Amino acid sequence: MRVKTLSDGVNVHVYPTDKFKSVSAAILIRRPISRRAATVTALSPQILRRGSRKHDTFININRKIESLFGATFDARVVKKGEQQIIQFFTEFSKSHDRENVTFECLEFLNDMAFDPLVENGAFLERYARREKENLRLTIEGLVNNKTEYAKQRCIEIMCSKEPFGVRGDGYAEDLDDITSKNAYEYYLSLIKRAEIDFVVIGDVDAEKIFSAINGLFPIERDGAKLDETEVNDADEGLTKEITENMGLTQGKICAGFRTAPSDENYYGLLVANEIYGGQNSRLFNVVREKHSLCYYINTVSYRSKGIILLQSGVDAGNFDKALELSLAELENLTKNGVSDEELENAKNIIDKMYLGVKDSPGYLMDFYVSQFMMGDSDGLDEAISKIENVSKRDAERAFANLRLDAVYKLS
Amino acid sequence: METEKYSAFLDESLYINKLSNGLTCYIIPKRKYAEKQAVICVNCGSLDERLEIGDETAEIPDGAAHFLEHKLFENETNHIFNSFMKLGASVNAYTTFSSTAYYFNCFDGFDENLRLLLNFTSNPWITDENVEKEKGIICQEINMYRDNPFWRVYFNLLDAMYEKCPVRKNIAGSVESVMSIDKDILLKCFKGFYYPGNMALICAGDFDGESSRQSVYAAAETLRDDRAAGALKRAHGLEPETVNRVKTEERMSVSRPMFNIGFKEKVTDETNIALRIVSAKILMDVLAGESSDFFRDLYEDEKADGPFGFEYLSGEGYGASVLSNSCDNPDDAVERIINEIQNLKLNGVNEDRFELIRTKHLGRFARSFNSIDAITNGAVDLFSKSIDFFNILRAYDECSAEMINDRLRGMDNYSVSIARP
Incomplete structure (x- = not known):
């Protein structure tokens, strides 16, 4: 794995290999998970995946990736350890026009993550409303998978006072307070401060990827840290x-x-x-x-x-x-x-x-x-x-x- | 004799060799891959309800193929897991409607692991005691699926679509049918189905050059073909063209109503199964995929909580396209799907859109060759349908918008399965 730092907290990781038929690329926006910001963080990728400034609807997004020989695209939130990660992911086939397609896919991913569709200093109202509803369904839908539900409940009971006990999908009761405007403002500050990683795996030239991403990444970092410190390791010593x-x-x-x-x-x-x-x-x-x-x-x-x-x-x-x-x-x-x-x-x-x-x-x-x-x-x-x-x-x-x-x- | 099929588009080869004992071998070389996998696949699944050996006919209880899969993992002294573990390999198995597949994954010592695989799948150690012991485990497996609403909605749908075809029944059977299974019926199934002519060996990994393939064939030749081959008949002829029931509903512990809609097809023996698979997948995506106007409207109107799940269920004598989703009012969503099909029937599928979706699926098919598991799972499924990857590849070439229009015209028979909170 080759790594290059673009700026403080922003890194590019490239794993060149010609073994696979595809190139995989991801952008990860990572923050310490916290009860206070869990829901708005979980909501962000759902709104962003609905449309960017350049690809503003589901249809335009999907027609774009379909035209890249059936590339896949997804944006979602994952919880890993005590971090909550917003993940933008694409996978596309190697083709004769490899370098151009790779660049186009990276550009597309970068657009989706950092150039959202905005009106009047807020996410598009229509998207935000629908995706809030959708997130509520996802949160309530945990109960449909009993094994996963039991696991989540056990972790919650065990780590009720620790970030590890916070749900990666957030909480339904937080949704009423989230608006298209405060969600957008939160996201803007997040991408200035969170750890950001670009990861590319496949038949690529690491130097070319470094320079391409360096040219694409549009965010001015403000050098501040995310202000979350919560109690850690609250082992109560009882069962x-x-x-x-x-x-x-x-x-x-x-x-x-x-x-x-x-x-x-x-x-x-x-x-x-x-x-x-x-x-x-x-x-x-x-x-x-x-x-x-x-x-x-x-x-x-x-x-x-x-x-x-x-x-x-x-x-x-x-x-x-x-x-x-x-x-x-x-x-x-x-x-x-x-x-x-x-x-x-x-x-x-x-x-x-x-x-x-x-x-x-x-x-x-x-x-x-x-x-x-x-x-x-x-x-x-x-x-x-x-x-x-x-x-x-x-x-x-x-x-x-x-x-x-x-x-x-x-x- | 070994034959090689090569695709420049996929940059993959498939070696096929039907051995003198009747076993079909498939080898898919994956250069530079560290892992190797071999699968023994038997044409014996939950569709097999009857066994005829000579003049003798045996009725097979539901879940017997799956029960037998569990039992082959034990021999006189230990659980087969241990034997593979000692060789640094992992082993597992699964049963589907039409096949039972046993496989191991390893990094070195492939030949020795292969001998072990061939050995344990041809030497059952089944006793009254170990059959009884297994019942508790299998009943827990059945109960695990009973609490899975996605699984239940799907099997409720199959039960609604089909009246006679055993595809409507759970692969593992029911608690009652499993309790009725004994040593004798398992041994009969083994005898009737597990002979090389009814089996395939599928290997994927870095098989470097001819000598490594020859040693696979040599090991597989040792399987003896001394079992009475059953005249295997799957009774499909009786299945009516129309669905059994149009609608089925069940209350479950779910957060939202879930629904499956399945379009039952009329399947004749002449239907090209590869083309059926490929065109059904493209059709569903054209109809309700994420890039369709129809899906956008449905999603905006909150008649679909997210992208549709698409599945094409197919085998000898049956075929159905299944779409799944969840929403507040599934009846509305179903009505709009049916209207959209009428709409497409009238106007025909847009040629450009068809081509875009076809290319997308072809690209994803090619990418599935990234994964050894995906390759072998695919090969097992295709073997049960008597085809291989190259039939699928050809079907992508042959498929046309006109074919999609043709298939749309046949989409009149459907069932709906709903789970409500």
Whole structure:
């Protein structure tokens, strides 16, 4: 990955490779997530994707990208760790006219992000109104995906006093106070202050991309910082438990564990997570294969918070049994440690996952965005060698530090 | 004998080799890719309701193909996951209407992993005890889907469109049908469907040169063709042309009404399936894609919460175009879709717009070759339809605005499925 800084907080990242049939490009506008600004931040890309000054309607946008040999375009908000990211993304085919198409796509993306359709110092009223309504539907629609809903609720209960507990899509009750004018003003100040990254992956010349983006990027930065500092790591040292009823056929359970918040043993935690709740894990073999309680049970680790979430779908009548078995297995791992074979298998799986990243433009983008967000300059090969160096002690240390913080049950 | 198909447009090759044991091998080389994948694909899915071996006929309970997929993952000593894990590979499987596919991904040791794949998919270890144990797991899988409103609206639609064709039933069966499955029926299914002539091996990855392909063929030749081949018949002839029910509704725990509208087609044996797939995708995009005036109006009037989901469901004897969305009043949205179809029927599809959409889909088809998973998933689906990527590519060349107009004229039979809060 080649990186060039355009100005303070604005970077261009280019990963040249001729392996893929496409070029992927993204603009990321990143800010620390905060309860106060979450909703207006989430709303911004929805309004912006409706039209820019040059491409002012859905139809014009789509006809533009269709004419670029079926390029794709999307703008949305994602929450990653404790950051909220507005992401503009395009992917287009390599073609005989490669350089021109690449430039045209970058120009298009830049227009969509930084040259919005404005009237009287505000976003277009019609777009803002419709997109506020749409965001409200998205927020309310979380409940349609029970697994995702259970996960979100568990994180909220666990991190109620931390930015990590703030919803990436924002809150319906904030929408009434947002107008086309204050949303536009907020966005203008955001792009002067937020971290901005351009990422390009594909068959391109890095120097040409640097100079093209340097010529395109129109924003005068004002050097100020975003003024958000909220309480961090409000670990209350107790286990919270909440049960809700929705009349489901299959109950969902989500349990959150905290570990030491430091990043120092990140790779140890990754290996421990794989052993406990990965592909062929303790949980899979005990809760599913031995006790036939579920179809899926797995854990996911969140690097920026040192958190592990366990998720499973089980009959509500078996909630306690599934949880007891899971906790007993964790205790077993803490007391008796892991076997050589388990350690090697888990490291092997993670190694392969990293190797697989190299075969996919989407995974490459995701990996490098995580890395620069964490301020980690390691590439894939460095990450792989760090996994290979994880010792039994590192994994066991990660287990010893895990503490159950919240349990959410949905039935 | 091995044949190579090459497309300069895609800059991809496909090697096809039908081996002496009857197995069809497909190899798609991806230069510079670190990962390799192999899939064993069996023409055995939820559409298979009956099995005839010689004079014997067996009725297959719903969900048996999927149950068998689960059971092949166990052998005498352990779960197959462990064996692949020891070789540094990951393994998984899925069952569709028409096929069961078992696959592994690896970075090195491909040959050894391939032997393991061929071995475990041809040596079932099924006992009364392990069948009973699996029922709890599968019932949880069925219940997981029951709580997914998108899935339920879709299967309610299939049930409304089709009266006889088994495509209307859940792939995993029902809790009741799964409870009725036993060791004998699973072994019968295995015997009837899992023989090389009814299977394909699909490999994608950096297969550098002929020798690596030859070693794939050599390993695959070891599959013995000593099973009694079933005279497999899928009973489709009886499906009426009209839909079973025009409308189906169910209350679910959703935030907004969701709807699917499915246009059922009359499918004859002569219909070119690749052309059906390609033209249906283009048609739906022309009709209600994000660049259409129709979609813009619908979105502005709040009759569509976002872009439509488009799916073309197709197989031997059935075909349907399905559009999905959500909004406050699905009945209004459906009425406007039907009116727009009438409108297009009258005025015909705009040639320029057709060409733009055709090129867009062709570009996306080409880009799907970025992903090994997308390549093998596509190949599995196409094998069950007895075609390959090159038929799809040709269909993009052959497809015309006139064909789209032709298909529009047949869009009279539809069902609507709605989920209401």
